[in-house]
Every structure is written in structure tokens, then in C-alpha cells.
Amino acid sequence: MFSGIIEAVGTVQAIETTAGGRRFWIQAPFVGELSVGASVAHNGACLSVIAIKHRFYCVEAVQETLSRTNLGALELGDPVNLERSLPVTARLEGHLVQGHVDTTLAILDIERVGGDSWYYTFELPPDWAHLVVEKGAIAIEGVSLTVAHLEEKAFRVAVIPWTYQHTRFPALRRGQRVNVEFDLVAKYFWRWYQLYGKVPADQRSS
The missing domain is CATH 2.40.30.20 (Elongation Factor Tu (Ef-tu); domain 3)
Structure with missing residues (x-):
């Protein structure tokens, strides 16, 4: 669950095409605080962190996500709105956002x-x-x-x-x-x- 309050603007560093979709390597200021499996909203779409290397982390978007969102249009160097999932005790500053783009x-x-x-x-x-x-x-x-x-x-x-x-x-x-x-x-x-x-x-x- 998210609140719609953007935590940081990341940058697309690399894009890999896979059999099931695309992988995006993102540079963000909070990479050092992430762990594999963490949920991060990217332009409003919740994706799971699957790898971390130095100052970058990787997420994967399947075809369903690519067809329903604009993530498939991302290019190298593009900015990305980022928000990590809310802890249960956090104050809800925006509104309830699932990270499921309609x-x-x-x-x-x-x-x-x-x-x-x-x-x-x-x-x-x-x-x-x-x-x-x-x-x-x-x-x-x-x-x-x-x-x-x-x-x-x-x-x-x-x-x-x-x-x-x-x-x-x-x-x-x-x-x-x-x-x-x-x-x-x-x-x-x-x-x-x-x-x-x-x-x-x-x-x-x-």
C-alpha cells in the first residue's frame, strides 16, 4: 500500500527485454535501504525489487503491467516517480493507493x-x-x-x-x-x- 506522496525521482539506467516483459535498472537515493523483494511504486505501478547492484536496483514488469501502464514507453535517462511501500505505523499523508494502475x-x-x-x-x-x-x-x-x-x-x-x-x-x-x-x-x-x-x-x- 502507498500514499501517493513521491519519495524520490529516480532515473532509468538500463532496460532489458525478457521473454515475459521488461526489466528496468533504476538509480535512486534510497537504494542502500532496499532489499530484494521490497515493493516500490514506479510512476504509480507497484513492482518488486529483484536485484541490487551498487547504486542501482532492478525491477521486472510483466506483459500485463506493460499493457496497462506507460512503463513500456520508458527510455534510458527518463525520470521515474518512486515511492516505497508504507509501514503500518506511517501517517497517511495522501490517500490510499494500491499501486495497481487502472x-x-x-x-x-x-x-x-x-x-x-x-x-x-x-x-x-x-x-x-x-x-x-x-x-x-x-x-x-x-x-x-x-x-x-x-x-x-x-x-x-x-x-x-x-x-x-x-x-x-x-x-x-x-x-x-x-x-x-x-x-x-x-x-x-x-x-x-x-x-x-x-x-x-x-x-x-x-
Whole structure:
């Protein structure tokens, strides 16, 4: 489990193609504190550390992960948002983030406001619209953000200067696809509604 508060921005140092997917060697400031098997979110996608060498560690993404996220588009030197899994006793600074990316969405617009703050506008396909509410939580590239404005086919988030400076947001461009994880509570509520919300009143338990 994660909180959507990015701990560091790592750098892709090497990429290896395997029979089952891809391996990424990442440089990060906390490599010395990692152990094999540790869970680290990469642009919001939870991956397990499989090897550590000097200042680098290696994670592997299978085809399912590559097809559902933008990790397959990573190139050498690209920045990566990193967050280690939360200890049970940690304060939840953002919101509950599983590290299970739901989909990728395209950036429609990037606007600088108030000097050092930014608005990022994303597409909102009908298949996902029911999971987004204004002022609700959403994870973009692993970053816990609040939906600032909601329209029928798009939504906007505000990125404050600190977040902009300490994540990979400066590297994002219009048209680029970003990893998105919708709010966990919204997903469970929608699943409950699918199963029980349409049951006739006379068949529901009191």
C-alpha cells in the first residue's frame, strides 16, 4: 500500500527485454535501504525489487503491467516517480493507493498559473467517468492529487510548486499518456452497486 506522496525521482539506467516483459535498472537515493523483494511504486505501478547492484536496483514488469501502464514507453535517462511501500505505523499523508494502475489517460492541456503552480487537464473516457468526482482523490503517475475541475469528457488537477519540483511532472507533455489509479473507495462502491444496487426493493434485506 502507498500514499501517493513521491519519495524520490529516480532515473532509468538500463532496460532489458525478457521473454515475459521488461526489466528496468533504476538509480535512486534510497537504494542502500532496499532489499530484494521490497515493493516500490514506479510512476504509480507497484513492482518488486529483484536485484541490487551498487547504486542501482532492478525491477521486472510483466506483459500485463506493460499493457496497462506507460512503463513500456520508458527510455534510458527518463525520470521515474518512486515511492516505497508504507509501514503500518506511517501517517497517511495522501490517500490510499494500491499501486495497481487502472489505465493510462492522455494529457489534453498543461497550463501554468500563479507563477509556479500548474493545471493539468486529462481526457476522461466514459468507461472511467463514474470513478471521478470533483474534489475527490486520484493518483496520477503515482502522485496523490485532487480533482479540481470535472467536465463530461475531461478533468483537471492542480499541481502545487513543491509537487511539480519533486516529481516527474516537468517532463510530461501534451498528448503523453500517464498512469492513473482511481480512488479505491470509489471502485469498491461501484462494484457493490453493480452487484446489489439494482436488486428489486422486495428482494433486498431490510
